Amino acid sequence: MRVFLPAALTGLLASPVLAADMNVKVEIPKLNVAEYHRPYVAVWVERPDQSVAANLSVWYDVKKNENAGTKWLKDLRQWWRHIGRELTVPVDGVTGATQAPGEHQLNYQSGKAPFGNLPAGDYKLVVEASREGGGREVVRVPFQWPPKGSQSLSAKGADELGAVALNLTP
Amino acid sequence: MNRMSKFAIAGLIAAVLVPAAAHAHRQWILPSATVLSGNAPWVTFDAAASSELFYFDTAPMRLADVAPPQGMPAMPGASLRITTPDGMETVAENVLTGRLRSVFDLRLAQNGTYKIAATNQGVFATYKLDGQPKRWRGAAENLSKEIPANAQDVQVTETASRVETFVTLGKPTESVFKTAGAGLELVPVTHPNNLFAGEKATFKVLLDGKPAPDVEVEIVPGGNRYRFKLGDSVVRTAADGSFTAAFPDAGMYWVGMDIEDGKVKIAGAKRRASYAVTLEVLQ
Numbered sequence: 283m284r285v286f287l288p289a290a291l292t293g294l295l296a297s298p299v300l301a302a303d304m305n306v307k308v309e310i311p312k313l314n315v316a317e318y319h320r321p322y323v324a325v326w327v328e329r330p331d332q333s334v335a336a337n338l339s340v341w342y343d344v345k346k347n348e349n350a351g352t353k354w355l356k357d358l359r360q361w362w363r364h365i366g367r368e369l370t371v372p373v374d375g376v377t378g379a380t381q382a383p384g385e386h387q388l389n390y391q392s393g394k395a396p397f398g399n400l401p402a403g404d405y406k407l408v409v410e411a412s413r414e415g416g417g418r419e420v421v422r423v424p425f426q427w428p429p430k431g432s433q434s435l436s437a438k439g440a441d442e443l444g445a446v447a448l449n450l451t452p
Numbered sequence: 453m454n455r456m457s458k459f460a461i462a463g464l465i466a467a468v469l470v471p472a473a474a475h476a477h478r479q480w481i482l483p484s485a486t487v488l489s490g491n492a493p494w495v496t497f498d499a500a501a502s503s504e505l506f507y508f509d510t511a512p513m514r515l516a517d518v519a520p521p522q523g524m525p526a527m528p529g530a531s532l533r534i535t536t537p538d539g540m541e542t543v544a545e546n547v548l549t550g551r552l553r554s555v556f557d558l559r560l561a562q563n564g565t566y567k568i569a570a571t572n573q574g575v576f577a578t579y580k581l582d583g584q585p586k587r588w589r590g591a592a593e594n595l596s597k598e599i600p601a602n603a604q605d606v607q608v609t610e611t612a613s614r615v616e617t618f619v620t621l622g623k624p625t626e627s628v629f630k631t632a633g634a635g636l637e638l639v640p641v642t643h644p645n646n647l648f649a650g651e652k653a654t655f656k657v658l659l660d661g662k663p664a665p666d667v668e669v670e671i672v673p674g675g676n677r678y679r680f681k682l683g684d685s686v687v688r689t690a691a692d693g694s695f696t697a698a699f700p701d702a703g704m705y706w707v708g709m710d711i712e713d714g715k716v717k718i719a720g721a722k723r724r725a726s727y728a729v730t731l732e733v734l735q
Binding site: 348349350352353354355356359362363366367368 | 487488489490491493620622623624646648734735
């Protein structure tokens, strides 16, 4: 144990911001519809001018043969316009399978992909959901980076998204 | 009547079917989608002239080398030109002309922006024969053959129409914005497959390849069947041929314009050039 300590300490001293953490909780509501398909969901960070600071997570139908699930990625319209159309999927550590209704925890660490290093400033966490045969919704949570102390921020979707919670720890 | 040639009768009916000069009918090509993702997706298009946008209520867009349904007269049709992102051309599949619309399919095999254009050049004439008004439409070389020598009040119009739309797979590209340099054309400044509700978009109008100032541009949102007002707006092009359109709501929009001038090949004729594009605004 003692052997590992100096290395860990060196890391901390070199860049103290490294430990900053962003925890996102995305709730996919349970919907009482005749034919339910799990929504496509994208999570990203945008700057005040809506340009993209970090593309964090994208859930789409990854199980279809020949990546055929990409056909509906454009239905995440904001994400498609700002990120998706310039991207080749899958992206390691970013894209994944669609998720069932319920709460989903996502953790991102500064200095690590896909979060990276955000310069200090105002941002918005954006969560977009689009459901086959259903609707589409975008929820934004404004935040400042780096966080001054632990913060709990949240917003709520009306239809295709439930609560979106953002917990920041310096 | 029995003195009229078969061509003249066809021309008369054709003029009624596609009244290029009548503002009540707008020509358009409507894509099933304009912003696409995935593996070589298909897009299908409807092409028609109609009074309501975008419904099939009047006549199909006539396409060159496509037979009309039984009972409809043959007539010169528009040439369909599909420019692919790499600057080459491709052909539409499953082309069909029905009573109220034409249909064709396109597979987007390349990433980028495609331009779908239907162009039509022709000559249109009105005249009087024995006091009776007559109309004629056809190719310039047939004009003197088919209009009787004793015709009076002959008014000849050379027409050049261009109807377009754009679709994009993946990242929008601009290679298809290259123009032909003939008639009225549109050069997007704002990419036509990157239009969002509440935003403005700028385009440039060219006439014979040169900026066309002071052209009246009409912008009509689709879906007017289900609202009381047409909801159109009119803007004029600036000195450099540019105009800015506001798109308050998401939906399909028809943007069109036409001009008349004296740039003609046939002595004494006038020219009528028209352009229309279907644009999708997302939100």
